Amino acid sequence: MEGKYQPDRIEQKWQRLWEKNKSFQATEASPLPKYYLLEMFPYPSGKIHMGHVRNYSIGDVIARYKRMRGYNVLHPMGWDAFGLPAENAAIERGIHPAKWILENVTNMRQQLKRMGFSYDWAREFATCDEAYYRWEQLFFIKMFKRGLAYKKLSTVNWCDKCQTVLANEQVEGGHCWRCEQEVGVREINQWFFRITAYAEELLQECDRLPGWPERVLTMQRNWIGKSFGAEIQFPFVDREGKLTVFTTRQDTIYGATFASLAVEHPLALELSQGTSQETRVREFVERIKKINQARRGTDELEKEGLFTGSYCINPFTQEKIPIYLANFVLMEYGTGVVMGVPAHDQRDFEFARKYGLPIRVVIQPDGKMLDGERMTEAYLDEGVMASSGPFTGLPSEAGRGKVVAYLEEKGWGKQSISYRLRDWGISRQRYWGTPIPILYCDSCGSVPVPEEELPVVLPKNVELTGEGSSPLARLPEFFKAKCPKCGGPARRDTDTMDTFVESSWYFARYASPDEDRAPFDKPRVDYWLPVDQYVGGIEHAVLHLLYARFFTKALRDMGWLELSEPFTNLLTQGMVIKDGAKMSKSKGNVVDPDFLIERYGADTSRLFSLFAAPPEKDLDWSDQGVEGANRFLNRLWRFVFQHRDALLHSTSDPSKTELPPELKELRRQIHRTIKKVTDDIEGRYHFNTAIASVMELYNALSLVARDELVQEEAGALVKNGLETIVVLLYPFVPHMASELWENLGHQEGLERVRWPEYSAEALQEEELLIVVQVDGRVRGRITVPADAGEKFIEEMALADPKVGDFIRGKDIRRVVQVPRRLVNIVLGS
C-alpha cells in the first residue's frame, strides 16, 4: 500500500478484516470489567446524515479507546423503526412501510459499516421486529395490571382531514404539519402511562446523576416542575360541598376576592344550573373548549371569564366571593381551580380589572405602601403580610408555613405538592406501530390479551391511503376477537403505541437480543446494564431521556431489571450547522456523508467531525476544514513511507539511550502527548484538543526527522514517536492507524494493542522556563534548574537585564512566586 494515500482501499481492507475476525463482538464471558457504550439509535429514514456521522464518530472513539484500556466493551446498534415518517413515506410512494424501512436499514447499515464504526452487529435489531415488540406488549399488560397503564377520556389535538391525534410537536402554528388543516381538539379515549407515579423519584434521582450535563438535569427538573403549596377548601354558598384550590401563595389568602375554574372542570356547568347564567356559561364553555391547547398557550390570548352564578366562602375572611370560569385556568394542573388574588398575581390582576373585582393588597413590600386602587400591575415578590388577621406583620415566606399549619388545624385544607409533569398519552390512531394488546368486551370492559397469546401481530396485508381512520380499524380479521374472560364477542384495540415506547427500553434489549422466552436474559442484562456512557443529541433532553428513566424504574418494580437509572453518563452532542442553520433538507444546506466518504474516506470524515469542535458544542461545517483534516492524514502517510526503511532498521531502545537535550525534549513531548490525549478523552471528551496535541507531536517529529534522522538514537526516538502517534490516533482514524501500524512492522492488529502509558520519568524536566513579571506584566523569562529554590529563582529574576530596566531605582514591595511557572515582582507605588 505504498505511494499515495488511498482511503478507499485501506478502509475496506480493514473493515473486511474486522468483520471476518468478529473483532467487536461482545461476550459476557470475560475477566475484564464491562463497559456499555451506547449512541442513540437512528430512525431509518433513508440515509445517514452528518448528525449521525458526528454522533457515531464520538461514540466510536470512546468504544475503541475503552477496549484499548482493557474494558470488555458492548457497543451495539439498531433501528428505531416504527413511526409516522415510515407510514407517510409509504403512503406517498405506495410501498409498504415494512419494505421501505427494510430498504433504508439495509442502506444505512452499509453506510455505518463504511464509516468503520466498531459495532457488535450480531446484536442488531429493529423495533418493528415482532421478536422485539412482543415484549413491549407484555410490559403494557403488566403495567395495565399494576395500574401503570390506564385509559381515560382526554382532550387532544385532532386533525379532521388526517383523522388522527397529533402530538403537540406535530402542530405548527395551529395547523397540521402534514395537510395544513387547522387543528382542532377532540375528546377521545386514550391509553396513558402513569409516569406521574414516578414524578418524585424521577426528580430526586436527578441529584444522583453526576455524569449528566447540568443543562439536561435542569430541563428535566423544570419539566417535572414540583411546586410546594397548599390545598384550600372554599365552602359553597347555597349548596353542599366545597371548592378545592391549589396555591403556592397561601400567604395571600386574605386577598382572594374570587375563584376561577377551568372550563373543563366537572363543576363548570353544574355551578350555573338554576342561575340566570346557565345559558351563557354553556356557550362560554363550548367556545373556549374549541380553541386547541397549543393555541391557547402560544397566542397572547386575552384573559377572559364568565361568572357562574355561584358563590363560595373564603374561609379566612368569611367573605362571600364569586366563582368564575376563566380561559387561562388549566384543568391539568393543580385542582383545576384557582383562587383569584388580583393584587399579587398578574393574571388575576388583569382579570379583576376587566370584571371589576376588588383588588386587595395583603403583601406590602419593604418601605412602600401599595394601594389596590392605584396599582398598575400585580406585586409578586415577597413582603410583609398585611390586612391578614392574625398573620398581619409576618414576613410572607414564614407566613406560608403558618397559614398551612392553621389550615390543617382548622380542617380547611392541607399542605400539598403539585407537579407539572403529566401522564404520558401513548395511543396513536396510526398503523405503523406496536398494537396495543387490549380487547374490549361489552360485558367485561377492557381486557388484556392473555400473555400466552402474545404477540398481537401487526398485520401486513393492509391498504394505506392516508385517508380516514387507521387501516387496522377497517380490518375485521384483525379487530374481531373473542373476550378471553367471558368468551363473548370482543373488539381489539386498533390504536398503536407512541414510538417513544420502543426507545424507552431498547438499551436493555441489546444485552440479550436473542432471548426468545423473555424480554431479557436476566444474567446478561444484569451484567451489562446500566449503560456506562450514552451519547446523543440534546433534542432528546426531556422526552426520550425522561421516558427511558421512567421505563427503567417501572421495569425494576415489575422485577425485570435491578437498576433504577439506565444511563450513568450522558454526553449530549451539539448540532451540525452550515451557513448559520442546522443542516436540513428544507433549508437545502445538507452535506451528504456518502459524498464525503467517496471523496475523502471515512477517516477524514471522522477526523473532521471530531476535530472541528468539542462534542457538546454545535459544529460549524467547513469544506476547508475537511480539506485540512485530509491534509493532515496525507502528511502523516507520506512521512511514514518516506522514512519507513530507516525506521524499520532502528532497533535501539530510545528509553535506554542517553540523549542530547533536544531529543530529550522530543521524548518529553511524546510522553506529554500521551498524557494530554489520555486526559482529554478520559476526563472530558475533548477530542479536538486531543487531536491538536497529536498534530503538535507530529510537527515536532517532522522537524527532528528533517535534520537528524541520520543518527541512530534519533531514528529510534522518531520511530517511538511515530508509533505513539499511530496508537493515539487509532480511536479517531482506525483504518489509517491500522495500516500505518502494519507498515511499521507490527503483526498484531491495533484493536488488540493496549493504550500507551506515559512515563513520569520521561516527563521530568531538567530546566524550567520561568516567566518574570513586574507588576503583573511579563518583562522577561529565565531558565533555571528544575530543583532550584525560591531564593535562587528570585535572585535570577532580579538579575535579568530586561527585568532590570523596569525595576531600576524602584522599591520592591514583594515578590510572588508560583512554583515552576512564574515570578511576579511587585513594586512600591
Add this chain to the structure above:
RNA sequence: GCGAGAGUGGCGGAAUGGCAGACGCACUAGACUUAGGAUCUAGCGGGCAACCGUGGGGGUUCGAAUCCCCCCUCUCGCACCA
C-alpha cells in the same frame, strides 16, 4: 416572562486564577515546478512605537478570558403551572 448556556484574531476553536490566541483553516511571501487548487519553508490580533487587546461597565487579587456585581447581545428549553 421564567430557566439554562454562550459571547476570545478574518473563521472553527485553545488557555478554568499565572506568557491570551495552542491546533487547524483562510491569507501573504518564498522554494520546487511546464503548471499548481499538490508539496515544502517562513510569516500571520491591532499599533511605527510606548502600548492596546477576550461583548460593555465596575469590583476582588501581586496577577482576571477565567472569580464576584450590574448591563448588552445571541442560542436553546419551558411558556397563562396558580
